[in-house]
Amino acid sequence: MSSIQHTKKIALIDCNSFYVSCERLFNPKIRKKPVVVLSNNDGCIISRSNEAKALGIKMGEPYFKEKEIIVKNDVQVFSSNYSLYGDISRRVMRTLKRFNSDIEIYSIDEAFLDLSNFPDNEIEDVGREIRSIVLKWTGIPTSIGIAKTKTLSKVANHIAKKKQSGVVSLIGIENIDPILEKVEINDVWGVGKQLTKFYHQNGIYNAKQLKNKSNTWIKKSSNVLSSRTAMELRGIPCIDLETTTSKRKSCVVSRSFGQRIEKYQELKEAIAGYSLNASEKIRSESLVTKSITVFVRTSPFQNRYGFYSNSKTIDLPISTNNSIEIVKTALHALASIFKNGYRYQKAGIMLSHLSESTNNKNLFSTEKDEKINSLMKSIDNTNYRYGRSTLSLASAGVHKKWNSKKEYCSRIDTADFYSLPTIKTH
């Protein structure tokens, strides 16, 4: 038997307080201060620095509910700046790829990395190396968990978040039960609110208890996903690393309005605008849609004006990514669900049954279609070069007083990205 072990090893790299960390890159003055980043429309708190967490500010909480603590403690507040976070994210992911191209980018601030090629007894050092390189090259602090399965690497990551070193490996530990016993069931990846409730009713409060439940019981009383989670806790990989970027299956564009909308005309403008964005998105990925859903709703939190929520799906005879056709269909759908007398809070469009565009030609293509396609292409090119929505359609409106609120935007242009400072830690 060789002394060098090469068991399956999956790392989960997770950026610490990612959006806050991005804002801090450009603003050294807020490095040690409590900071929060707000969701679209300045609605909820979606990223908190450790200092903000220590003040008791909760994740996902509406901003206005925490305002008192925020003002009292001089917490720095930022509206979200997604183009900035996207750019930093790509930088982090590019850095991670140097360690192994077998990477699954799981979200804007998280990635699974296959580290099976490194020897078992060196794996924690490898983790520390990754952490320090990412910090040095991008300025973003991370936490890293390493284990035999994705679910266990999530567990390890959960523990790493509380450690100074930021790296935790479960590789080579004979019995991880004492560790799993300290992990609450609701902190296990794949266990949400409903499953937590169900497990509690059945006397399961921590990861060890779930691990030791029989698979047949879990499958019978829950579903296959839950039994997969349990298997993974036992160290048996059931959830593969998805290293190839598969084409998406749907595309949603939706927003809450800066102020409530009552007029049909304004709702039409909003939907037309979202339709244009969604069309452009799927065109950029060479996809076409077969099905268009429009939804509108009033606020679910204020019932004194009456609650209304509805959606309408229209299937297209032939898949398309043509803005004009998509806008037209979406407005048609909107007409069938719009009701007078409500204060609308949110609306959106979903394109589903996406498939790869076959150069947009089909049996029924006409010369006119060809012309429209080249028109779409030139719209996309212009918008790409001169900024989003330079060229638009008249129906998308020009005033947009319903646009999202964004009071605290750091206004860092993505062009600044290229002047990003290099952070030296040594």
Next chain:
DNA sequence: TCTGGGGTCCTAGGACCC
């Protein structure tokens, strides 16, 4: 009076994730 059984496909809604 008594009204089968088994299969497939599709969809809406729910649960989960970040």
Next chain:
DNA sequence: TCTGGGGTCCTAGGACCC
């Protein structure tokens, strides 16, 4: 006054077929 946005997958149940 003020409560985000964008995804995936699974399942139950209905429609339909023979």
